[in-house]
Amino acid sequence: AQSVTQPDIHITVSEGASLELRCNYSYGATPYLFWYVQSPGQGLQLLLKYFSGDTLVQGIKGFEAEFKRSQSSFNLRKPSVHWSDAAEYFCAVGARNRDDKIIFGKGTRLHILP
Amino acid sequence: EPEVTQTPSHQVTQMGQEVILRCVPISNHLYFYWYRQILGQKVEFLVSFYNNEISEKSEIFDDQFSVERPDGSNFTLKIRSTKLEDSAMYFCASSFLTRNTGELFFGEGSRLTVL
Numbered sequence: 001a002q003s004v005t006q007p008d009i010h011i012t013v014s015e016g017a018s019l020e021l022r023c024n025y026s027y028g029a030t031p032y033l034f035w036y037v038q039s040p041g042q043g044l045q046l047l048l049k050y051f052s053g054d055t056l057v058q059g060i061k062g063f064e065a066e067f068k069r070s071q072s073s074f075n076l077r078k079p080s081v082h083w084s085d086a087a088e089y090f091c092a093v094g095a096r097n098r099d100d101k102i103i104f105g106k107g108t109r110l111h112i113l114p
Numbered sequence: 115e116p117e118v119t120q121t122p123s124h125q126v127t128q129m130g131q132e133v134i135l136r137c138v139p140i141s142n143h144l145y146f147y148w149y150r151q152i153l154g155q156k157v158e159f160l161v162s163f164y165n166n167e168i169s170e171k172s173e174i175f176d177d178q179f180s181v182e183r184p185d186g187s188n189f190t191l192k193i194r195s196t197k198l199e200d201s202a203m204y205f206c207a208s209s210f211l212t213r214n215t216g217e218l219f220f221g222e223g224s225r226l227t228v229l
Contacts, residue, residue: 036220043118043205043220044157090157102218104149106156 002027004093006105014113015083021076021108023065023091032094033074034102035065039087047089050074061085086112116140120206120221127196128229135191135224137206146189147207147218148181150174157205163189196228 003026013019025031032051036044048059055067065076074091091105119138127133139146148160161171163181178200180192189208193200203225207218 041222043222044207044218045220046217049217103159104157 002031002093002103004091004103004105006089006091006108008108009106010109010111012111012113013081016080019076019078019081019085019110021089021091021110023074023076023105024072025074025091025093026072027093030069032102033065033067034092034094035059035063035074035076036090036092036104037061037087038090038107044090047076081110081112083112083114086110116219118206118208118219118221120204120224122224123222124225124227126227126229129198130195133193133196133200133226135193135204135206135226137189137191137208137221138187139189139206139208140210140219141187143208143210143219145169145209146181146183147209148191149205149207149220150202151205151223152199152202160191160204193226196226198228201226201228 005024007022034049035047037047038044047063048057048065050057050067057065063076063078065074067074088107088109090107092102094102118140121136146163149157150160151157158174159172161175161181162169166183178194182190203223205223206221209218
């Protein structure tokens with residue numbers, strides 16, 4: 001079964017600084033990979049997804065993520081964060097072969113310093 | 115823009131009571147899901163539903179839980195006899211495509227507090 005690890009529970013960056021949120025997955029083949037964002041009091045919104053092809057994926061709100069098969073990673077990046085990016089970010093993995101479900105990581109809470 | 119809607123946004127109940135959480139998925143979506151998030155913990159899969167039956171469920175989804183699509187628009191989660199540990203945010207989601215190839219659209223959640 002697939003699993004996903006987000007090693008950082010909290011990350012604090014200054015507004016305008018670059019951001020990288022880490023995500024590692026475990027799955028026997030190439031999975032489907034997702035990043036979701038959850039703003040306070042809101043549901044989960046898809047930022048980006050990787051299914052196949054180009055390993056660098058562009059998403060909404062200026063985010064991108066890179067799939068690295070050799071490292072089993074799918075880290076989320078943004079070159080310059082805005083105060084409105086403060087939220088919880090979830091990496092998620094889906095199996096290609098049979099499951100309907102997507103498994104989420106524990107999330108990383110992003111704090112932005114003014 | 116179409117969206118998944120959930121009601122109630124917050125429900126407080128006594129332990130042992132039955133609770134029904136309601137969801138209206140996006141109208142042309144075919145796959146429906148419930149996830150839950152206990153405060154401070156990760157989002158956990160509960161159940162997926164397709165073609166009027168459960169397609170997969172997690173070990174959390176025991177006999178106390180049930181899902182139903184009573185009409186063409188609603189998708190409900192029932193907890194038969196709530197326990198303290200059922201306190202969580204419950205998210206409904208829907209997708210058009212199958213087997214993780216489609217984007218899951220989430221509702222804003224229903225917060226359940228069991229006293």
